[in-house]
Amino acid sequence: MDPFSDSGELYQIRKQFFSGQYLKATDHQLDSFSEPAVPKVREYILRSHLILGNYEEVETGIQNIEDTDVSKSFELYTLFVKSNEKEPIEEFDDFLTNVTSDSEVITVLGSIYLARTGRIDEALKLLEKNSANNSMECISIQIQLRILTNRLDLALKDISNFSKIAQDDIVFNLTESWVNLLKGGSAYQSSFYFYEEISQSNTSLKNLICLLILNLQLHHLPESAEVIEQLKTINEADVTNGDLLANQITYYVLNGEFEKVDELREELITQNSEHPYIVDYNEKVALFDDIVAKYH
Amino acid sequence: MKLLTKFESKSSKAKGVAFHPKRPWILVTLYSSTIQLWDYRMGTLIDRFEEHDGPVRGIDFHPTQPIFVSGGDDYTIKVWSLQTRKCMFTLTGHLDYIRTVFFHHDLPWIISCSDDQTIRIWNWQNRQEIACLTGHNHYVFCAKFHPTEDLIVSASLDQTVRVWDISGLRKKHSAPQGRIRSFEDQLSRSNIPQQDIFGNTDAVVKYVLEGHDKGVNWASFHPRLPLIVSSGDDRLIKLWRMSDTKAWEVDTCRGHTSNVLAVEFHPHEDLIISVGEDKTIRTWDLNKRTAVKQFKRENDRFWTIAAHPTMNLFAACHDSGVMVFKLDRERPAHAVFQNKLIFVNNEKQVQMFDYDTERETLPMLSLKKIGKPWTSIRTLSYNPAERSILVSVGDNNDNSIYCLTPLPKDVTGAIEPSDLRQGEANFACFIARNRFVSYSKATQMLEVRDLNNSTTKSIKLDSSVKDVVYASPGTVLLLKTSSVVHYDVQQKKELSEIQVNNVKYVSWSSDGQHVALLSKHTVTIASKKLELITSLHETIRIKSAAWDDTGVLIYSTLNHIKYTLLNGDNGIIKTLENTLYITKVQGKSCYCLNRNGEVEIIRIDPTEYRFKKALVNKNFTEVLRIIKNSNLVGQNIIGYLEKKGYPEIALQFVEDPETRFELALECHNLEVALDEARKLATPTTWGKLGKEALTQGNVEIVELVYQQQRLFDKLSFLYLITGNIEKLTKMQEIAEHRGDLSSVVQNSIYLNDIEKRIEVFVQAGMFPFAYMTAKTNGLDELAEKILVNSSVSASDIKLPELGEKPKLPQPVLTAGNWPLKKSSLSFFEQALIGQVENLTLEEPSTTEGKEFADSAADAFGSETYFEDDEALEEDNGWDLDDDDLDVGDADKDEAIDIAEEAGVNIGSSEIGHWIRNSRSAAGFVAAGSFETAAQLLNKQLGIVNFEPLRSRFLEVYQASKLYVPATEGLGPIKAYIRSDVEEESEKKFFPFIPGYDGLEAKLHEGFKQFRANKLEEAIENFREIIYTVAIIAVPSKDEEEKCREILNVCREYILGLSIELARRALPQDDIKRNLELAAYFTRAKLQPAHRVNALQVAMSQCFKHKNFRSASFFAAEFLKIVSSGPRAEQANKIKTRADAVSTDAIELDFDPFADFDICASTYTPIYKGSAFVTEALLGTKYQPSEKGKLCEITKITSIGAPASGLRIIQ
Missing domain, CATH: 1.25.40.470 (Serine Threonine Protein Phosphatase 5, Tetratricopeptide repeat)
Structure with a gap:
């Protein structure tokens, strides 16, 4: 039986991880799982810790990984995340060129690393190598990279292929929702329903932010305000790197509360001054300065 | 098909039964000579009538009059009054037992049949026998009038069914009396049916239907079709058809194992229903003549059956009483989702109803072929994400199935479902976007299935589960005999339980906090954790419930709509004629489904329960x-x-x-x-x-x-x-x-x-x-x-010893009331007296202005801000369609360059579409290509000073950007807000530009500031509106037109207020300029209610400075707008006194009767025909000397710059 199906033992932790309930995901005990499932469970737990910034937990966890390639990839990736730089790490590059293992997690971490260091094409190549394994997460990342490079057309193709192998999997559903919210039209609705449901059953900051996004896309301002209220009640560390604030800014702009916008922008700058919103905003302000000067 | 017993009586052998046409009453005749009158809804015996001697068999209510008729083995027919409950008179003539009696639907006639082999017709008004029909040569067991035509059908032990023509009888008894018959009349009389052998023309046998091998017990006409059904001791039911000239046997229904004593057509469905001595009630398909279903009683032989004339109700008499029942539930299966109701109509077609527009769609899907024939659709569950429905069909027994099918995208009429996924289960509903559960009583298995209908999980439940309903995503309510359990399907865990008996239906409040559990006679309200909140009992059956948008439960019984608050206070809202199923309550509208599968909207008065609720909640x-x-x-x-x-x-x-x-x-x-x-x-x-x-x-x-x-x-x-x-x-x-x-x-x-x-x-x-x-x-x-x-x-006299003389005590308080007990006014008293300012419902008016007197404020409310201004039409002149095209094409060519400038890899990105599609400056702003937008604004409107537009640029840019947190580490996916949510074609993707909806409110804010004499703030506000409109995109000409009107309003106000501010800033001694500016202010095209302020200023200033002629003019203008009240009186006074002098002390550059505009920077008149320059955004006019300067009104545009004009259609 597929261990990820909704009766399988990995179903829950997987759902928690992908729906952004990282604390819950780290709560699992390895010994409560059957032996073949343990490596995958450990991966999810370690990745959750990584996202939560618990690097010590990660470093101790790595010790227990049997597969040396996997443990190496975790080690390097942790190093990369900790450095908080976009500079490539030579050792990681070497590792990726030489590694022969087709483990899913190595591809995933590797491709994220490559994409973060600005080498999206290489990331895509790495993912392609693994796509024969039908790893859902690899496909998902591939689609996200397509979107990030403004190739929604390719993303649409990929997602329709993806739908043939997975109809009802959280990773597929998530990926599909991203594509849908970019595609728009009636697809907004289906994306909206997905987040409405998952934010009820598996509430997390990440899901609620997406629900907020969909509400805004559908011009539902009062509902958006409700989601923002709900976001405040979530007692969870904000690991969204500023997305939480950036989307709220959009809401307040639409609602005409510009003081609030300025306040949140300041907050976002302190939290993550490299957030695309801030980068973009500064760019536009500069652009506007030029215009003022040009016509004056 | 299911038989639902509604009422049962216990008595001796019941031989006849009749339904009251309107009230929930039946008359039952007993073998023991009694006639009983029952209320089958309440289950009470209303009365007994005991004047017959021996068994009573025939019984009928009059369709309209408050009387009924009975016939018994004592050879008599009795007519009774329902009002006095007494026998009014007895009709005698029959010579043997009387079998049936019936009223005519329209004439004052009664038909009876008897073992004396005759059928007799009586007039109950003059109490006479008017016809005696002979021909049967054995006991006649049944005789009935045709429901519409002049026909009689009778069944006899002589093995025949006979159809009689009684048109002669009708003619005879409705013939004009005391008049000489016309020729035609005589002619038509000669055409009446042939005489029988006794010369009797009143009633003649039309057809003799032979086919039964034994005596025929019953025969009945179809209510609409030329059909007859009969049943006999040969255990057969026969169907006959007749034309004008003949009648023939159509088919036979076999199945009864003993004598069939009565048979009737279903009043509105293609069904035959029969009862017999084999202790069964059987139903047959009229079109196929096949057995549909049988219902057996253990010990009682059935004697007869009667159908309710209008409702789906039947009554059957048997050895130990009578039973009233209906076939199948009449509750239309339905589901509510947001503002949509999805329901199944009586033709088994799916329809949708929109609560907001109160319109229903055409039938969109036919479910006729789902399940076995004659099974009804019990429940419907809707999945909005997939736009599919899940119905369960059948009667809660082994034959039930569920069926999953998508709804067609476009409604084109009831089509057959294209993609059906079925399975056996008693119940099914969606529990998540991609999951549904089905439950089968036989196996007691609750199965979770995905949309491909494959089982992902099976859960064994215990046998007490009677039904399963949806609760929340991933959970269901299990309805058991004595409790309701909230069950998490995912975790296979019981979340909570409440003890309630026999719950049948469930209604969740819109916020999911409360649930109403309905059983036959009780409503139980519980919290979402199934903690009991309140419960109430009803003697009449409860049918449905829905939550009002304020959290009041509105429920319906068989004949009422009622409400209950969470504290248990309840009351009646409305009495119903027909049973209704409430689906949703919204404000004053109660949306129901009736038993014909139609939406009925009942307007209710929610005041009472809202009032009580507010009181209970101390609101x-x-x-x-x-x-x-x-x-x-x-x-x-x-x-x-x-x-x-x-x-x-x-x-x-x-x-x-x-x-x-x-x-x-x-x-x-x-x-x-x-x-x-x-x-x-x-x-x-x-x-x-x-x-x-x-x-x-x-x-x-x-x-x-x-x-x-x-x-x-x-x-x-x-x-x-x-x-x-x-x-x-x-x-x-x-x-x-x-x-x-x-x-x-x-x-x-x-x-x-x-x-x-x-x-x-x-x-x-x-x-x-x-x-x-x-x-x-x-x-x-x-x-x-x-x-x-x-x-x-x-x-x-012995004087007592006294000490010092006592002093009289002084009262503590000597004046006024003595407050021993404080009685403060309650909230309401205060409010009602109007003491508490902030409680009053009206917005406090803010009229602080001294010069701007307050009456203007009152006048404002009722007016819209754009009057029919001639200026509006003039201004339209400069927007020619050809211009639009030129500009548009030019933009198109630039699209690619622009995209690059905006720093976007154009690919198939949203920004790319926006840049390609946009024609308005706002579109480019939203897409981030500020450069292009600025170019356009410069070309179209002559904007040169961009600084004031900074916040608008950034607002428009930010308003459509979103950041989707996706895979951790990769950074967010950028998402966008489009102007039209439903648009599918990428050629029509436009960014969402905020601002249009708020324009009107902002305009009103400006007016408010104007009234409050905050002129600088008002100008600022109007200017902001201008900036918003300058960078806006609207979908069509209508909105564009409105924006232009708003711009014109803003221009006039800014101009007028700037003039007034300039006047106030003048040195005291510059009287001439003061008066001129006051006069010019009156030329700004303000709303009349505001213009009076300008006029008043001008009038009083002129009067003060002895410019009487002008003062008189302004006073006259003033009076045109305000004709009564203290201000008008003052104006009148000024006018009279000014007219007396009628000269101006100071010569002004103002000709009240000439048509002129005012230069917005020099504040001097531009008379018609003299040269002027304009500014492109608002069309403000200036003296030629001002060319090249910055517009005083907009502060952003250059006066006289070449420009193509505003274009804001996206």
Whole structure:
């Protein structure tokens, strides 16, 4: 039986991880799982810790990984995340060129690393190598990279292929929702329903932010305000790197509360001054300065 | 198909039954000679009629009159009155047992048939037999009129069914009387049916239907079709068809295992229903003549069956009584999702109804072929994400199935479902976007399935589960015999449980916090954790429930719509004629489905329950609002208020003085109580009022009451304790006047008036007392005098030892009321008196302006901000369609460059579409290509100063950007907000540009500032509107038109207000300029209500500076707008006095009768025909000298710059 199906033992932790309930995901005990499932469970737990910034937990966890390639990839990736730089790490590059293992997690971490260091094409190549394994997460990342490079057309193709192998999997559903919210039209609705449901059953900051996004896309301002209220009640560390604030800014702009916008922008700058919103905003302000000067 | 028993009686053998056409009554005739009248809805025996001698078989209600007829084995037919419940008369003539009796649907006739082999027709008005039909040669068991035609059908033991023509009889009895017959009449008479062998033309046999091999027990006409059904001792049911000239057998239904005693057509479905001695009720398909279903009773043979004339109800008589039942539920399967109702109509077609527009779609899907024939659709569940429905079909037994199918995207009429996924289960519903559950009673398995209909999980439940309904994503409610369980399907865990018996239906509140559990006679309201909140019992069956948008449960019984609050307070909202199933309640509309599968909208008055709810929740503002806005009177509400302890509110509703008085006392409202006491003026009322006033320390009222009641002693004491010496003295005088000596003494003590007291003692001949009083108080002289005047000697009187003379105590408080008990006004009283400013519902008006008097504010409310201004049309001139095209094409070519400039890899990205599609500057702003936008704005509008637009640029840019957190580490996915959510074609993707919806509100804000004399702020505000419109994108010409109108309004106001501000800034001595500017201000095209302010300024300034002619002109203009009130009077006065002089002291550059515009920077007139330059955004006009300067109105555009004009259509 597929261990990820909704009766399988990995179903829950997987759902928690992908729906952004990282604390819950780290709560699992390895010994409560059957032996073949343990490596995958450990991966999810370690990745959750990584996202939560618990690097010590990660470093101790790595010790227990049997597969040396996997443990190496975790080690390097942790190093990369900790450095908080976009500079490539030579050792990681070497590792990726030489590694022969087709483990899913190595591809995933590797491709994220490559994409973060600005080498999206290489990331895509790495993912392609693994796509024969039908790893859902690899496909998902591939689609996200397509979107990030403004190739929604390719993303649409990929997602329709993806739908043939997975109809009802959280990773597929998530990926599909991203594509849908970019595609728009009636697809907004289906994306909206997905987040409405998952934010009820598996509430997390990440899901609620997406629900907020969909509400805004559908011009539902009062509902958006409700989601923002709900976001405040979530007692969870904000690991969204500023997305939480950036989307709220959009809401307040639409609602005409510009003081609030300025306040949140300041907050976002302190939290993550490299957030695309801030980068973009500064760019536009500069652009506007030029215009003022040009016509004056 | 399912048989649902609604009522059963226990009695001896029942032989006949009839339904009342309107009320829930049946008459049952018993073999034991009794006739019973039952209310089958309440299950009560209303009456018994016992005048027949021996068994009674025939029975019928009159379709319209309050009478009924019976026929028995005593050979008599009796007609009874329902009003008096007495037999009115008896018809005799039959010579043997009477089998059936029926009324004619329209003529005053009764038909009866008897073992004497005859059928007789009687007129019950003149109580005579009008026809006797002979022909059957054995007992006649049944004879009936045709429901519409002049025909009779009869069934006899002679093995035949006969159809008789009685048109002759009708002619005879409705023939015109006392008139010579016309030729045609005679001719038509000659055409009447042939005579029978006895020369009888009234009723002749039309057809003799032979086919039964044994006696025929029953025969019946189809209500609409030319069909007859009959049943006999040969255990067969036969169907016959007739034309005008002949009749023939169509088919036979076999199945009964004993004599079939009665058979009827279903009143509106293609069904035949029969009963027999084999103890079964059987149903047959009329079209296929096949058995549909049989229902067997253990011990009772059935004797007859009757169908309700309109409803889906049948009554069957058997050995131990009668049963009333219906076939199948009549509740249309439905589901509610947001503002949509999805339901199955009576044709088994799916329809959708929109609550907002109150419109329903055409049928969109036919479910006829789902399940076995004659099974009904029980439930429907809707999945909005997939736009599919899941229905369960069947009757909760083994034949049930579920069926999953998508709804067609476009509604084109009832099509067959294209993609059906079915399975066996009693129940199914969606529990998540991609999951549904099905439950089968036989296996007791709850199965979770995905949309491909494959099972992902199976859960074994116990046998007490009767039904399963949806609760929340991933959870269901299990309805058990004695409890309801909230069950998490994912975790296979019971979350909570509540003990309630036999719950059948469930309704969740819209916020999911409460659930109403409906069983036959109780409504139980529980929280989402299934904690009991309240429960109530109904004697009539409960049918449905829905939550009002304020959290009140509205439910329907068989014949009422009622409400209940969470605290259990309930009441009736409306009486229903037909049973309805409530699906949703929204404000005053209650959306129901009726038994014909149609949506019915019932308008209800929610005031009562909203009022009660507000009261219970102590939401007093709402209570107040309701009191003010509706007339809720009635004992019901008053009683409720008193019970709940709100006498002061009840007071608002009562007029009867006595009740008002009592209520006023209860809420300590002395003023009202006093008013009412005056009206009532009875001693008890005064007494009660006095007591209450005393406890409250309201001296004035106490005094009044005592005066009214002539309670002098009390009054005196009251004056004493309040230190009112003056009045006390008066009291003493009054006492003297009344000759009440003891009262005088009393008062003299209060007053410490010793002389008076002595005087009284002397008067009364009580010399010793008098002496003693005088002596002890040191009035020796007076004491001596007393001794002299009396026979008392000083030695007779032993003076007591006294200490120091006591001082009279001084009252603590000497004036006003004595507040012993504080009675503060309750919230409502205050509100109702209007004391509490912030409670009033009207917005407080902010008219601080001194010059801008307040009446303008009142005038404003009713007006829209754009009047029919000629200027509007003139301004349209410069927007030519050809211009638009030129600009558009030019933009197109630039698209790619622009994209690159915006730093976007164009690919298939949203920004790319926006840049390609946009034609308005706003579109480019939103797409981030500020450069292009600026170019356009410069070209189109001559904008040169961009700084003021900074915040608008950034607002528009930010308003459509979103950041989707996706895979951790990769950074967010950028997402966008489009202007049209439903647009599918990428050629029509436009960014969402905020601002349009808020324009009107902002305009009104400006007007408000204007009225409040905050002119600078108003100008700022109008300018912001201009900036918003400058960078906006709207979908069509209509919106564009509106934007232009708004711009014109803004221009006029800014211009007018700038002139006024300039005038106020002038040095005092510049009178000429002052008057000119005042005059120009009146030329700004403001709303009339605002223009009067300008006119008033001009009028009074001119008058003050002796420019009488102009003052008169402005006064006249003023009076054109304001024709009454103090301001108008003043204007009138000015006008009269100004007209008397009618000259101007100072020559102004202002010709009131000429048409001119005002230059917005020099504030000088531009007369018609003289040269001017304009600015492109608003079309503001300037003197040619101003060319090249920055527009004073917009502050962004260059005057006289070449420009193509505003274009804001996206």
